[in-house]
Amino acid sequence: MSEEAIRYEASHIQVLEGWEAIRKRPGMYVGSTGERGLHQLVFEVAGRSVREALSGRPGPIDVTLTPGGGVRVADDGPGVPVEAAGGTEGPALEALLTSPHAGTALNSRHAVAVSLFGMGPCVTTALSSRLTAEVRREGVRWVQEYVRGVAVAPPSAAGPATGSGTAIAFRADTDIFGTAECSFDVLAERFRELAFLNRGLDISLIDERPPSGPRSERFWFPGGARDFVAFLEARPDVPVPPDVIGFEREDEGMQGSVEVALRWCDAREERVRSFANSQPTPYGGTHEAGFRDGVAAAVNAYARQRRLLEAADPDLSADRIGEGLTAVVSVKLDRPEFHGATCGELGGAAVRACVGEAVREHLSTWLEGHPAQATAVVERIVRGACQG
Structure with a gap:
C-alpha cells in the first residue's frame, strides 16, 4: 500500500x-x-x-x-x-x-x-x-x-x-x-x-x-382509546359497544398519565396495542407488562370471589386471559425511558407498578358493577383454561 x-x-x-x-x-x-x-x-x-x-x-x-x-x-x-x-x-x-x-x-x-x-x-x-x-x-x-x-x-x-x-x-x-x-x-x-x-x-x-x-x-375521535378499540374490532361506523372498558388516570408516581381501553370478544387472538407519548411500542415494555399484571390480578380475584375458580385451582395465566382481548394501552410521560434508539420498547420500573395498579383497580370496579357481563367473560376464560 x-x-x-x-x-x-x-x-x-x-x-x-x-x-x-x-x-x-x-x-x-x-x-x-x-x-x-x-x-x-x-x-x-x-x-x-x-x-x-x-x-x-x-x-x-x-x-x-x-x-x-x-x-x-x-x-x-x-x-x-x-x-x-x-x-x-x-x-x-x-x-x-x-x-x-x-x-x-x-x-x-x-x-x-x-x-x-x-x-x-x-x-x-x-x-x-x-x-x-x-x-x-x-x-x-x-x-x-x-x-x-x-x-x-x-x-x-x-x-x-x-x-x-x-x-x-x-x-x-x-x-x-x-x-x-x-x-x-x-x-x-x-x-x-x-x-x-x-x-x-x-x-x-x-x-x-x-x-x-x-x-x-x-x-377526530372524542372517545379516545375506547374509539380505538372499536376501530380495531372493525366497528368504525357504529357506536362504541357498552362493554368496552376505558379509563384515564394521572399518576405522579410515574410522572405522567395512562389511558387504557379493553374488551373481550369471541375471537381467540389477542390484539394489544401499546404506545408511549403517542409513539407505537411494538416490543411492549413496562406499560404493557403493567397492563397485563393488572388484568390478571383483577380477573383472578373476581374468579375466586365468585367461585369460578376453586382454592386448589392455579391462577389463570396471562395467555388465557388474553384470548379474545382487544386493548389499547397509552402512557404519556414527562421523562420516558426507552430501551434502544428506535424507542420500540418502554422502560421505567415505576411505570409498570403504576399502570398495573390503575388497571387492577378500574377493571375490578367494572367487573363488580357489571356482574352479568363480567361472569360471562370470566367463565369463558375459565372454560378455555380447563379445555386447554
Missing part, C-alpha cells in the same frame, strides 16, 4: 453541518430515499402542528397532497413567530426551518413522536427542491421561500392577514427521492392513530391527486 493511500491528515476530514449533512446522507434522517422517506418529510412538518395543538392551542390541522408531488400542512394556531427568538441570530421561523430540534418539546408528555430522531422541519427543508412557509400573525401575512435547504431571502411581509396560523408547502427533491409518491393510506393510518391517542386532536388528510376527484378523511 502506498504512502499516499495510508496518509491520514486533518485535511482529509470533511465536516458537514445543517442542510449539507442532511442532503449528503438523507437516509440517516428520514429512513430511506423512497416512499418511507417521503412520509417522514410530511410527519416532520405535521409534528410541529400536532405538538402546538396539544400544548393548549387546539385547532384543525389540514394535510393536503397536491398534484405533482407537493404537500401542504396548515394549521390555525398562533403562527410561528417571525422575529428573533431564543439564542438564534436569525428569525424564529428560519430557526425552525433550518435548525435541528428547533421547536421540539423533548422530555414532555406533549412531545408527540412523529419524527424519527426529533430533528423537526429542518429535515424537510433540506430535502425539498422548494419549500414555502406562510405565517399569519398579528394581522400580517409573512412568506419565506427555501430552495434545497437554503433561504432565498428573509421572511417578508406580503400584506394583511385575518386570523392566525402557519402553512408549510413543500415539494420533495426528485434528485433524492426519484419518482416515489406519498401513500394516502400510510399517512392516514398514522394520523388516525394520533387522533385516537390524543382526544380533541383534529386532523384532515386531503388528496387532490386522483383524476376522479379529491379524496379526504377527517380524524
Whole structure:
C-alpha cells in the first residue's frame, strides 16, 4: 500500500453541518430515499402542528397532497413567530426551518413522536427542491421561500392577514427521492392513530391527486382509546359497544398519565396495542407488562370471589386471559425511558407498578358493577383454561 493511500491528515476530514449533512446522507434522517422517506418529510412538518395543538392551542390541522408531488400542512394556531427568538441570530421561523430540534418539546408528555430522531422541519427543508412557509400573525401575512435547504431571502411581509396560523408547502427533491409518491393510506393510518391517542386532536388528510376527484378523511375521535378499540374490532361506523372498558388516570408516581381501553370478544387472538407519548411500542415494555399484571390480578380475584375458580385451582395465566382481548394501552410521560434508539420498547420500573395498579383497580370496579357481563367473560376464560 502506498504512502499516499495510508496518509491520514486533518485535511482529509470533511465536516458537514445543517442542510449539507442532511442532503449528503438523507437516509440517516428520514429512513430511506423512497416512499418511507417521503412520509417522514410530511410527519416532520405535521409534528410541529400536532405538538402546538396539544400544548393548549387546539385547532384543525389540514394535510393536503397536491398534484405533482407537493404537500401542504396548515394549521390555525398562533403562527410561528417571525422575529428573533431564543439564542438564534436569525428569525424564529428560519430557526425552525433550518435548525435541528428547533421547536421540539423533548422530555414532555406533549412531545408527540412523529419524527424519527426529533430533528423537526429542518429535515424537510433540506430535502425539498422548494419549500414555502406562510405565517399569519398579528394581522400580517409573512412568506419565506427555501430552495434545497437554503433561504432565498428573509421572511417578508406580503400584506394583511385575518386570523392566525402557519402553512408549510413543500415539494420533495426528485434528485433524492426519484419518482416515489406519498401513500394516502400510510399517512392516514398514522394520523388516525394520533387522533385516537390524543382526544380533541383534529386532523384532515386531503388528496387532490386522483383524476376522479379529491379524496379526504377527517380524524377526530372524542372517545379516545375506547374509539380505538372499536376501530380495531372493525366497528368504525357504529357506536362504541357498552362493554368496552376505558379509563384515564394521572399518576405522579410515574410522572405522567395512562389511558387504557379493553374488551373481550369471541375471537381467540389477542390484539394489544401499546404506545408511549403517542409513539407505537411494538416490543411492549413496562406499560404493557403493567397492563397485563393488572388484568390478571383483577380477573383472578373476581374468579375466586365468585367461585369460578376453586382454592386448589392455579391462577389463570396471562395467555388465557388474553384470548379474545382487544386493548389499547397509552402512557404519556414527562421523562420516558426507552430501551434502544428506535424507542420500540418502554422502560421505567415505576411505570409498570403504576399502570398495573390503575388497571387492577378500574377493571375490578367494572367487573363488580357489571356482574352479568363480567361472569360471562370470566367463565369463558375459565372454560378455555380447563379445555386447554
